[in-house]
Amino acid sequence: MMWRNIAGFSKAAAAARTHGSRRCLSTAIPGPCIVHKRGADILHDPWFNKDTGFPLTERDRLGLRGLLPPRVISFEQQYDRFIESFRSLERNTQGQPENVVSLAKWRILNRLHDRNETLYYRVLIDNIKDFAPIIYTPTVGLVCQNYSGLYRRPRGMYFSAQDKGEMMSMIYNWPAKEVDMIVITDGSRILGLGDLGVQGIGIPIGKLDMYVSAAGINPQRVLPIMLDVGTNNEKLLQNPLYLGVRQPRLEGEEYLEIIDEFMEAAFTRWPKAVVQFEDFQAKWAFETLERYRKKFCMFNDDVQGTAGVALAGLLGTVRAQGRPLSDFVNQKIVVVGAGSAGLGVTKMAVQAVARMAGISEIAATKNFYLIDKDGLVTTERTKIDPAALPFAKNPAEIREGASIVEVVKKVRPHVLLGLSGVGGIFHEEVLKAMRESDSCKPAIFAMSNPTLNAECTAVDAFKHAGGNIVFASGSPFENVELENGKVGHVNQANNMYLFPGIGLGTLLSGARIITDGMLQAAAECLASYMTDEEVQKGILFPSINNIRHITTEVGAAVLRAAVSDDIAEGHGDVGPKDLSHMSKEDTVNYITRNMWFPIYSPLVHEK
Ligand SMILES: NC(=O)c1ccc[n+]([C@@H]2O[C@H](COP(=O)([O-])OP(=O)(O)OC[C@H]3O[C@@H](n4cnc5c(N)ncnc54)[C@H](O)[C@@H]3O)[C@@H](O)[C@H]2O)c1
Ligand SMILES: O=C(O)C[C@H](O)C(=O)O
Numbered sequence: 001m002m003w004r005n006i007a008g009f010s011k012a013a014a015a016a017r018t019h020g021s022r023r024c025l026s027t028a029i030p031g032p033c034i035v036h037k038r039g040a041d042i043l044h045d046p047w048f049n050k051d052t053g054f055p056l057t058e059r060d061r062l063g064l065r066g067l068l069p070p071r072v073i074s075f076e077q078q079y080d081r082f083i084e085s086f087r088s089l090e091r092n093t094q095g096q097p098e099n100v101v102s103l104a105k106w107r108i109l110n111r112l113h114d115r116n117e118t119l120y121y122r123v124l125i126d127n128i129k130d131f132a133p134i135i136y137t138p139t140v141g142l143v144c145q146n147y148s149g150l151y152r153r154p155r156g157m158y159f160s161a162q163d164k165g166e167m168m169s170m171i172y173n174w175p176a177k178e179v180d181m182i183v184i185t186d187g188s189r190i191l192g193l194g195d196l197g198v199q200g201i202g203i204p205i206g207k208l209d210m211y212v213s214a215a216g217i218n219p220q221r222v223l224p225i226m227l228d229v230g231t232n233n234e235k236l237l238q239n240p241l242y243l244g245v246r247q248p249r250l251e252g253e254e255y256l257e258i259i260d261e262f263m264e265a266a267f268t269r270w271p272k273a274v275v276q277f278e279d280f281q282a283k284w285a286f287e288t289l290e291r292y293r294k295k296f297c298m299f300n301d302d303v304q305g306t307a308g309v310a311l312a313g314l315l316g317t318v319r320a321q322g323r324p325l326s327d328f329v330n331q332k333i334v335v336v337g338a339g340s341a342g343l344g345v346t347k348m349a350v351q352a353v354a355r356m357a358g359i360s361e362i363a364a365t366k367n368f369y370l371i372d373k374d375g376l377v378t379t380e381r382t383k384i385d386p387a388a389l390p391f392a393k394n395p396a397e398i399r400e401g402a403s404i405v406e407v408v409k410k411v412r413p414h415v416l417l418g419l420s421g422v423g424g425i426f427h428e429e430v431l432k433a434m435r436e437s438d439s440c441k442p443a444i445f446a447m448s449n450p451t452l453n454a455e456c457t458a459v460d461a462f463k464h465a466g467g468n469i470v471f472a473s474g475s476p477f478e479n480v481e482l483e484n485g486k487v488g489h490v491n492q493a494n495n496m497y498l499f500p501g502i503g504l505g506t507l508l509s510g511a512r513i514i515t516d517g518m519l520q521a522a523a524e525c526l527a528s529y530m531t532d533e534e535v536q537k538g539i540l541f542p543s544i545n546n547i548r549h550i551t552t553e554v555g556a557a558v559l560r561a562a563v564s565d566d567i568a569e570g571h572g573d574v575g576p577k578d579l580s581h582m583s584k585e586d587t588v589n590y591i592t593r594n595m596w597f598p599i600y601s602p603l604v605h606e607k
């Protein structure tokens with residue numbers, strides 16, 4: 001039977017399928033999977049469960065005979081059945097409020113996730129464009145907001161302030177022997193939604209779903225972590241259904257002791273794991289990054305992943321203007337939002353200018369303008385955040401605290417980039433002011449998430465700033481039909497284009513830390529991924545349908561940078577020497593070979 005994805009066969013889905021079946025053919029039968037349980041316990045374990053797909057012989061071997069309806073349903077039929085029930089849900093919820101529909105779609109996917117991971121990831125991979133907005137941004141934000149009510153089954157691990165002194169033993173409660181990727185949050189800054197306390201666990205789960213789908217990390221080797229150190233969200237503290245610790249957030253040394261203990265415990269059990277920090281409020285995002293990046297294999301996605309994606313987009317806008325890349329050093333860039341993401345982006349972009357122009361980083365800050373909740377950051381600012389200080393302007397150039405519109409009118413920037421978390425702050429007047437930009441193709445990046453927190457919508461950007469802009473947003477928007485019959489392309493400038501490749505490349509290199517060189521290689525790989533023809537049309541980032549392919553390329557670039565930095569220690573049977581002898585093509589093949597793909601493997605019971 002022909003398999004269908006929702007939007008018909010996408011290139012990526014077709015490629016993924018070819019890849020999967022090639023594997024089946026080359027090994028004739030997929031390799032066995034050892035299972036230590038039998039009977040009903042297997043049916044209740046989503047890692048091994050095949051539902052009605054268990055062949056009769058396997059039912060006999062594993063004590064499943066009689067526990068399932070007699071007919072064996074093929075994987076393809078199970079897939080079609082799920083897609084049909086999803087379509088029927090779409091039909092039945094037509095006309096209902098968007099939030100209701102999104103949550104209903106999340107629920108049906110989540111139920112499959114809890115029941116049968118192989119089938120779940122197969123439908124996710126094959127329909128990533130349709131399903132990413134449900135299991136990831138933006139719906140994951142809504143899920144976090146409603147988490148205590150939606151909660152049915154645990155997923156991942158929870159470490160709370162009450163677990164102090166116990167974490168080294170607790171970590172052994174996790175049932176998997178091996179863990180490759182950990183995503184951790186403390187729930188303090190979930191997307192642009194603020195402090196959601198324990199409910200932020202949805203973010204590590206969504207990020208790890210992308211690791212499985214995009215990077216082919218085995219779902220049995222991922223671990224979402226919630227570090228519950230309390231919440232300062234009064235509404236949650238008052239909510240009787242709230243599932244987290246009911247106390248204000250720990251601060252200072254008390255906070256650091258908890259997170260130190262977790263890191264020691266995690267790396268004691270899994271010394272080769274990669275840990276991604278996600279959605280920590282800025283002060284802890286920066287402090288933990290500095291504290292751990294030379295000691296553990298970790299990175300902060302909001303600071304470093306976002307920076308790479310934004311830099312790739314900024315370089316893309318130079319190409320879109322038909323200018324040589326070296327012209328990046330002349331681009332005037334206004335960054336709105338000076339938190340973990342805005343500062344991370346500004347820092348990486350300034351470093352790139354310094355490298356390209358052969359000037360100091362201080363000199364390279366000249367064309368950058370940083371705006372936070374108090375307006376333009378200048379040296380006149382009292383109590384300035386030390387991290388923002390290098391980018392503070394001379395108030396003689398523009399006044400301290402100038403508004404976005406004032407700055408745009410005065411500077412006429414090539415790029416206006418938002419990472420403020422404040423929906424709609426690129427309002428009509430700001431967008432109209434971008435018409436006077438010094439660029440022939442001004443860029444507007446409304447990168448805040450989820451959708452309602454985007455600095456502007458795609459429609460408003462093209463309407464007010466003009467049809468010749470390049471536009472990118474953190475959450476997905478539809479392309480815009482312009483009056484002249486042309487298409488205003490919408491790019492999704494989201495760190496999902498980099499973090500899976502950073503994690504995968506690091507893991508397969510066996511590096512024990514993640515260097516600036518590895519992160520820079522990731523950004524450069526993404527920046528050069530699109531063809532000139534695509535970039536001229538305003539298409540700066542690949543379609544999400546190609547996320548497995550771009551992740552493979554990014555992973556290879558990261559791995560090769562680890563080799564260049566002389567920190568690649570190898571992975572499994574592949575030693576550091578083998579890695580260093582690999583050509584670029586060999587590296588891509590090595591990465592591809594190590595990516596997990598969802599097919600049913602024969603289960604073999606071992607006591
Ligand atoms: N697209 C992506 O890949 C991506 C990646 C990371 C973060 N983000 C989004 O970026 C947003 C910010 O994340 P963060 O971690 O930097 O948060 P943060 O809380 O660390 O920083 C927010 C910044 O915005 C500033 N701000 C607040 N109100 C403002 C206003 N009215 N005008 C100008 N500036 C204002 C604050 O002063 C602060 O500097 C979130 O919505 C997040 O979802 C997107
Ligand atoms: O989660 C996302 O979609 C991107 C980013 O990490 C964010 O915090 O908004």
Ligand SMILES: [Mg+2]
Pocket residue numbers: 191278279301302
């Ligand atoms: Mg994030």
